[in-house]
Amino acid sequence: MMDERDRDDDFVARISGKLRxxxxxxxxxxxxxxxxxxxxxxxxxxxxxxxxxxRPRSVRFTPLGALALAATLAVAAVGVDRMVRSxxxxxxxxxxxxxxxxxxxxxxxxxxxxxxxxxxxxxxxGWNSASTPMQAFGDQGVxxxxxxxxxxxxxxxxxxxxxxxQRWVADPAALQLRDEFGVPSSIVVLGGRx
Amino acid sequence: MGxxxxxxxxxxxxxxxxxxxxxxxxxxxERSDADLVATVLSGDVDAFAHLVKRYQDVYRRFATRVLxxxxxxxDVLQLAFVRGFRSLRQCQNPVRFGGWLFQIxxxxxxxxxxxxxxxxRRIVRDQAALETTAAWGDLPGRDERESIQLALNxxxxxxxxxxxxxxxxxxxxxxxxxxxxxxxxxLKMRVKRACGRLRELLEGVPHDG
Numbered sequence: 001m002m003d004e005r006d007r008d009d010d011f012v013a014r015i016s017g018k019l020r021x022x023x024x025x026x027x028x029x030x031x032x033x034x035x036x037x038x039x040x041x042x043x044x045x046x047x048x049x050x051x052x053x054x055r056p057r058s059v060r061f062t063p064l065g066a067l068a069l070a071a072t073l074a075v076a077a078v079g080v081d082r083m084v085r086s087x088x089x090x091x092x093x094x095x096x097x098x099x100x101x102x103x104x105x106x107x108x109x110x111x112x113x114x115x116x117x118x119x120x121x122x123x124x125x126g127w128n129s130a131s132t133p134m135q136a137f138g139d140q141g142v143x144x145x146x147x148x149x150x151x152x153x154x155x156x157x158x159x160x161x162x163x164x165x166q167r168w169v170a171d172p173a174a175l176q177l178r179d180e181f182g183v184p185s186s187i188v189v190l191g192g193r194x
Numbered sequence: 195m196g197x198x199x200x201x202x203x204x205x206x207x208x209x210x211x212x213x214x215x216x217x218x219x220x221x222x223x224e225r226s227d228a229d230l231v232a233t234v235l236s237g238d239v240d241a242f243a244h245l246v247k248r249y250q251d252v253y254r255r256f257a258t259r260v261l262x263x264x265x266x267x268x269d270v271l272q273l274a275f276v277r278g279f280r281s282l283r284q285c286q287n288p289v290r291f292g293g294w295l296f297q298i299x300x301x302x303x304x305x306x307x308x309x310x311x312x313x314x315r316r317i318v319r320d321q322a323a324l325e326t327t328a329a330w331g332d333l334p335g336r337d338e339r340e341s342i343q344l345a346l347n348x349x350x351x352x353x354x355x356x357x358x359x360x361x362x363x364x365x366x367x368x369x370x371x372x373x374x375x376x377x378x379x380x381l382k383m384r385v386k387r388a389c390g391r392l393r394e395l396l397e398g399v400p401h402d403g
Contacts, residue, residue, distance in 0.1 A: 008389065008393075011389070011392075011393055012361055012389055015342045015361075015392060015396070016361040016362055018338060018339040018342050019259055019339070019342060019343070019346070019358070019361075019362045020255075020362055021255075021339065022251055022255055023251070023254050023255045023258045023264060023267070024251065024254075025250060025251070025254050025264075025268055025271075026268075029246075029250060029268065029271075029272070030243055030246045030247055030250065032272060033243075033246050033250075033272050033275045033276065034239075034240070034242065034243050034246065036272065036275075036276045037239060037242055037275070037276060037279045038239055040276055040279060040280055041239045041279075044280075121305060126273070126276075126277055126280075127305050127309075128277060128298075128301055128302070128305065129301050129302075129304050129305040129308070130297075130301040159305070159308055165350065165351070165352065166304070166308055166351070167308075168308045168309060168311075168312040183309055183312050
């Protein structure tokens with residue numbers, strides 16, 4: 001006589017068997033992916049070439065040249081100090097204007113005392129739910145993470161996991177927009193670009 | 195990723211080119227994952243196409259079952275492959291490329307599902323009405339697999355993911371724990387609850403054949 005466990009096993013085997021059937025994609029899938037991959041590679045190469053200009057190199061100076069370089073670097077250091085600043089998204093989503101290549105160190109903050117973990121997702125990390133965890137600051141449910149982002153417009157949201165599961169949360173302290181389905185995200189505009 | 199084998203490759207000793215899916219070879223190249231990863235990283239971007247062909251069918255099944263839509267799965271899978279390419283230098287053990295990529299697929303599915311759930315809650319506010327809708331599994335013309343997928347769609351996301359990993363992709367609980375970041379006991383509970391809920395939802399649905 002079949003007991004309950006056997007019936008459970010039979011049930012699971014039956015539905016799993018149905019679900020294990022393969023799901024075929026269309027023939028163009030690989031080419032679509034590769035088209036996006038090649039685009040990605042082209043952009044990465046362009047970025048790499050820009051970085052090449054900043055790569056450290058060994059150079060030799062005459063004493064006079066060294067003095068001139070020291071003066072130039074002193075001026076540059078002041079400029080960098082002005083460009084790299086710690087900012088928070090403001091309610092209108094904007095930060096002060098800056099040079100186009102400025103890197104902004106921006107701190108994202110969410111207060112949620114029920115959260116067990118919080119992930120930052122956004123256009124800057126491909127909306128990946130695993131790449132940017134936020135850290136609990138103190139024991140009051142304040143979660144933060146700081147990122148260096150280029151100038152421009154960035155959309156983001158928080159994925160909050162608590163006892164009830166996972167929730168999508170827009171930043172209550174920043175400008176919000178809704179996509180065509182009404183899903184809210186937040187916006188930060190760095191360096192005055194739109 | 196440790197020694198995790200991707201779904202469809204439960205034996206870590208199986209050569210990458212010998213993976214069969216639905217009775218056919220998913221990729222005929224002789225080259226190993228590690229070799230292909232090294233080739234891509236050396237600048238031959240087109241070698242990535244072999245990895246796409248090799249893994250797309252396996253991960254499409256997972257994404258389709260978890261998301262309940264082949265179209266959504268296709269979009270998510272494309273994002274996952276591009277993200278995998280972008281992050282390829284972070285794949286610390288290219289021999290286990292498939293398992294590493296699977297983690298990306300799972301994360302992309304979670305992100306997509308969270309966004310979709312958010313917008314669906316806005317469209318259908320009366321969840322109670324949905325719960326009490328009768329006979330959804332008995333509509334004429336619907337085959338058993340469709341009914342099972344619809345029942346799967348109604349599970350909590352965590353339970354659905356755990357059920358698919360365990361009973362469709364046939365991973366061990368240890369493998370699931372590595373992939374999902376959840377503990378083994380929590381995963382067992384999710385699978386148990388998923389089975390119970392599926393049994394409730396599919397009660398009375400006629401079997402095919």
